[in-house]
Amino acid sequence: MINTVYELITDVMAKQYPDRVAFRYVAADGKTVVEKTYAQYVQDIRRAVTYFKENIPDIKGKRVGIMSRNCYEYGVNSFGAILAGAVVVTINQKKTWPELEYELGLAEPSLIVNDGIDYGCRPDIEAAYGDKLRPMDAFKDSAPAELVDCVGHDDLMVLMFTSGTTGRSKAVMLSEHNFFTTVECQVKFGDAMLDYKHEHMPEDKDDVLSNFAILPLFHLGTFICLFVWACKGWALNLSADIRDFYRDLGLMHSDAIAVAPMLMEAIYKDVKRGRRARLNGVWNPCGSSAMFDGAMLAELAQQGMMITQVYGMTETCGDGIINYEQDEKHIRAVGKPDDHAEYKLDETGEICIRGGCVMLGYYKDPEATAEVLDADGWFHTGDLARVDEDGFYYITGRKKNIIILDNGENVSPEELENLLSKCEAVKECIVREKGKKICAVIYCGEADQQTVRDFITETNRTLPLYKRMSAVEFSTEPLPRTGTGKLLRK
């Protein structure tokens, strides 16, 4: 089993599968599909190693930020920075400036490779980090380096941000050991995909599969595919913008697709409404948010789709439990633990995981780390579950005060509450999930309700689509509080 980034690149990519396609993407003309082989990819990774070494003095352990939509160079820069000895920091390019300012300030990157697009706060980024910004293809004129294995297996290799419960994001520290623990588990899943394909599509003899990667690479769930699909010599079909979902999928046949609930529902609607052709043969939607409608999943399974659910989080390097049972009874489960990690439900019903996948901790935040990682090495996920008589786990709720949205993004209610509290008419507010929406519950004078509504509409204009408060409830009385005086959230 491949166990290091160095082996993955020098043995698997360079020697086993050099002529296979590693990436496909649609060119700027919106029509042409570009392919990159593993041989080309390795060569570019070697150039990136040289580039980072030459441009970051004393590079070992320094941080390289990657702030870009999905593209081929994302993979090149990630592995290039790692094999140059740096720590990769993936950054959500669509965040607002206060969030980016905080995250970049915490990570202190030596360089930030980025796609140069203005997502709303480009002037702020340039003002603060202009001298550190480099284009995604900055490596292209560097000479390919000889690769050496410089990665400490249990050292910090990748930093990824996750929503914190206090409104500030936390940076999860992940090691090579973490990544390859998850990779081993997911490579086995790749074999299960082939088994399904042989059984259900025997006429199709092509066992080199491809994965449509439209969820962003700054998320662990997509980032890990850079490792897993490469282990198989399979291809990632990259899509940079959710707007281009149907166009790109139509141009690049894909077997698998990682989906957030909103994409699973879009696929379901297409199947129901006789528009399956535009999905171009995709047959393995893989979801990872655990809250799907079981009947919808069962119907998709009946329609010849292999339904997969992965339960994991950034703190467990995407690892956790995986479910590809297709029977109606278990299809909604997040799966049944195997022995590659230890699992338990504590006395409150919270899932706890221990094993090689569990993060090193939160970057520069020992207090937050101590809250979730106990002395015995158990990681407390914050997710509540039940186990059925067959040993399958089902997520029943969350202990942590985080809203997980339909598109898979996590939102901290406090962050939105802080914005709402800037409106003078708002006396008290909480933000919570209602149905599939973010709902603001406001206590204000009856005459002020329209003012507050207008304030919310204007606030929404400053927020990314996924963070918008799309429902409002008014109360003419103070909001209920707990015994200790905190606003009651449920």
Place this chain on the structure above:
Amino acid sequence: MERTEIVSQILAILEDVAEISPDDVNENSVLMDDLDLSSMEILTVVADLEETFGLRIPEKELRNFVTVSDLADYLAAHAGE
């Protein structure tokens, strides 16, 4: 293109993407709230409008689209540029 024509294109696309009857939409309808569109549906609507009007809307403009009228304003100002 006349604004009324732009609005009727938006309504047609909304009907196609999200099965919302044009009778239930007006210019002040808030996409996520009144029309209950998911962010995926909004972006699918945007992609269809881009194709219809032959333009590409810059990333940073996307967050300005809160109501049907916002979409119509943008298209009226930029279609045929």
